[in-house]
Amino acid sequence: MLFLLSLLAFAGNSVINRYALLNQNIDPNTFVAVRIVSGAIAMLAIWYAVTVVIKSRQAKRQQPAVTEAITKVARRGTWWGAFTLALYAVAFSLAYNQLETGFGALILFASVQLSMLAVGWLQGNKLTTKEALGSSLALAGLMYLVYPTLSVPSSLWACVAMVTAGTAWGLYSLHGRGSASPLTDTTFNFVRATPVAALLLIWQWGDMVISTQGVVLAVFSGVVTSGLGYAIWYLVLPQLKVSTAAIGQLSVPLIAAAGGVLFASELITQQLVVAAALIVGGMLIVIRKSTK
Numbered sequence: 001m002l003f004l005l006s007l008l009a010f011a012g013n014s015v016i017n018r019y020a021l022l023n024q025n026i027d028p029n030t031f032v033a034v035r036i037v038s039g040a041i042a043m044l045a046i047w048y049a050v051t052v053v054i055k056s057r058q059a060k061r062q063q064p065a066v067t068e069a070i071t072k073v074a075r076r077g078t079w080w081g082a083f084t085l086a087l088y089a090v091a092f093s094l095a096y097n098q099l100e101t102g103f104g105a106l107i108l109f110a111s112v113q114l115s116m117l118a119v120g121w122l123q124g125n126k127l128t129t130k131e132a133l134g135s136s137l138a139l140a141g142l143m144y145l146v147y148p149t150l151s152v153p154s155s156l157w158a159c160v161a162m163v164t165a166g167t168a169w170g171l172y173s174l175h176g177r178g179s180a181s182p183l184t185d186t187t188f189n190f191v192r193a194t195p196v197a198a199l200l201l202i203w204q205w206g207d208m209v210i211s212t213q214g215v216v217l218a219v220f221s222g223v224v225t226s227g228l229g230y231a232i233w234y235l236v237l238p239q240l241k242v243s244t245a246a247i248g249q250l251s252v253p254l255i256a257a258a259g260g261v262l263f264a265s266e267l268i269t270q271q272l273v274v275a276a277a278l279i280v281g282g283m284l285i286v287i288r289k290s291t292k
């Protein structure tokens with residue numbers, strides 16, 4: 001259930017990014033900056049409430065708990081986690097409004113899967129025949145889902161940025177498999193990434209595009225679909241094999257498409273049904289193999 005919830009958050013992020021940037025409610029750099037800062041502030045508040053206030057009240061030692069929590073901050077999160085998180089967010093937003101949706105989704109999630117499987121292979125987690133088959137089926141389903149909207153990209157730079165975003169997210173996900181405290185690590189990964197947000201705002205200052213709707217979307221993305229979504233993702237990652245975590249993310253465009261059917265009255269097409277069968281079938285092959 002938590003695995004599905006994290007995938008829903010990822011799909012929500014894609015929809016929010018697309019709506020905010022393609023409708024020019026906000027420029028990419030400002031969107032990322034607001035997303036990171038709002039995520040950091042919200043996650044700090046949640047972390048403080050859970051880690052300091054609740055636990056200290058249970059132990060009836062408010063001030064010692066605060067002091068202890070503050071002294072441990074330096075050991076929370078990692079600079080590598082913050083770097084890959086910021087790199088993903090920046091590269092994704094810069095590329096998203098320069099690539100058409102289908103091609104961007106294909107590059108992004110193929111890069112996520114390939115980077116995670118490649119690093120897993122280097123770490124000794126080699127794919128079995130069934131895992132390779134399931135991954136191939138799911139990737140084929142993704143390609144079939146976005147095929148009607150594919151076109152030759154006009155910007156090589158945007159393609160490179162999207163590959164970078166996918167690779168960075170794959171590395172961030174792999175890093176989370178070793179997290180002993182998902183809420184704390186996610187919180188301070190966001191906090192450590194805030195200098196990037198400041199640099200983006202300085203860079204964009206003279207050409208900033210901003211609106212109330214754009215800021216609201218960026219804050220929602222930072223707090224809910226990023227902050228809380230990533231904390232849930234870090235919570236479930238240690239329980240998943242690399243292959244399962246990688247292939248699961250190929251379902252994100254499918255979830256977004258299903259959301260269009262449920263909430264935007266979009267039609268259920270033969271293309272959507274076939275793509276769903278391939279993606280879900282591939283996932284089931286990998287997941288069943290992983291749980292045996």
